[in-house]
Amino acid sequence: MTEPQPSLPEQEIASARRVLGRRNLVFVGLMGAGKSAIGRIVAQMLDIPFVDSDHEIERVSRMSIPELFEAYGEAEFRALEARVIKRLLRTGPRVLSTGGGAFMNDATRATVLASGLSVWLKADLEVLWTRVSKRDSRPLLKTANPKQTLASLLEQRYPVYAEADVTVQSRDDPKETIAAEAIAAIARLDGERKKAPSQ
Numbered sequence: 001m002t003e004p005q006p007s008l009p010e011q012e013i014a015s016a017r018r019v020l021g022r023r024n025l026v027f028v029g030l031m032g033a034g035k036s037a038i039g040r041i042v043a044q045m046l047d048i049p050f051v052d053s054d055h056e057i058e059r060v061s062r063m064s065i066p067e068l069f070e071a072y073g074e075a076e077f078r079a080l081e082a083r084v085i086k087r088l089l090r091t092g093p094r095v096l097s098t099g100g101g102a103f104m105n106d107a108t109r110a111t112v113l114a115s116g117l118s119v120w121l122k123a124d125l126e127v128l129w130t131r132v133s134k135r136d137s138r139p140l141l142k143t144a145n146p147k148q149t150l151a152s153l154l155e156q157r158y159p160v161y162a163e164a165d166v167t168v169q170s171r172d173d174p175k176e177t178i179a180a181e182a183i184a185a186i187a188r189l190d191g192e193r194k195k196a197p198s199q
């Protein structure tokens with residue numbers, strides 16, 4: 001079923017597409033922030049393809065992420081993730097939703113910052129916890145105190161996610177609202193770019 005979409009001003013969509021050019025729009029952020037869910041809607045709104053690096057990794061390896069962690073360990077998973085994202089970033093435009101740890105890899109982050117346009121979906125611990133505690137598909141949270149693990153990841157990672165080009169607050173408002181805010185934030189960069197030469 002297609003979800004109802006708020007009508008975004010055509011001009012805003014055109015601006016966001018212009019800002020993007022042939023780059024990928026890359027969603028980064030912690031598990032549960034909504035990178036996959038919001039990224040998919042943004043791609044529909046901008047009418048460009050969508051890809052999720054976690055799904056792409058599962059497709060090429062023919063294994064689920066928990067199976068990959070189990071069989072090869074986190075380091076191998078990270079190496080595969082970096083290769084997959086590097087390949088995806090070579091062509092665009094598309095929306096690329098990354099796994100929560102992808103932007104923490106120095107090489108991946110450098111490539112995303114150089115060749116993509118990054119959006120950090122930032123969410124509070126309680127929002128993230130409510131969402132991720134519904135499913136046990138995240139290997140990093142298979143600990144004695146998963147909420148504490150999530151809180152530690154938040155502390156470690158937020159200063160790094162903050163390097164993204166744009167930050168959008170993820171919260172329990174409708175997904176379409178968050179998606180529209182992401183597009184508006186990108187569209188605003190068009191105005192900034194145009195103003196730049198006269199400053």
Ligand SMILES: Nc1ncnc2c1ncn2[C@@H]1O[C@H](COP(=O)(O)OP(=O)(O)OP(=O)(O)O)[C@@H](O)[C@H]1O
Nearest residue numbers: 031032033034035036037100131171172173174175
């Ligand atoms: N604004 C929202 N309102 C309600 N539910 C939401 C919202 N955004 C995301 N969700 C839900 O939260 C859950 C986690 O979202 P999603 O899988 O997109 O997160 P993610 O950032 O891709 O996480 P991961 O890093 O684990 O892939 C999903 O069930 C999704 O539908």
Ligand SMILES: O=C(O)C1=C[C@@H](O)[C@@H](O)[C@H](O)C1
Nearest residue numbers: 031054065099100101138139
């Ligand atoms: O935050 C992370 O490190 C992860 C997030 C997920 O998207 C998956 O990529 C995997 O579970 C690791």
Ligand SMILES: [Mg+2]
Nearest residue numbers: 035036054098
């Ligand atoms: Mg995801």
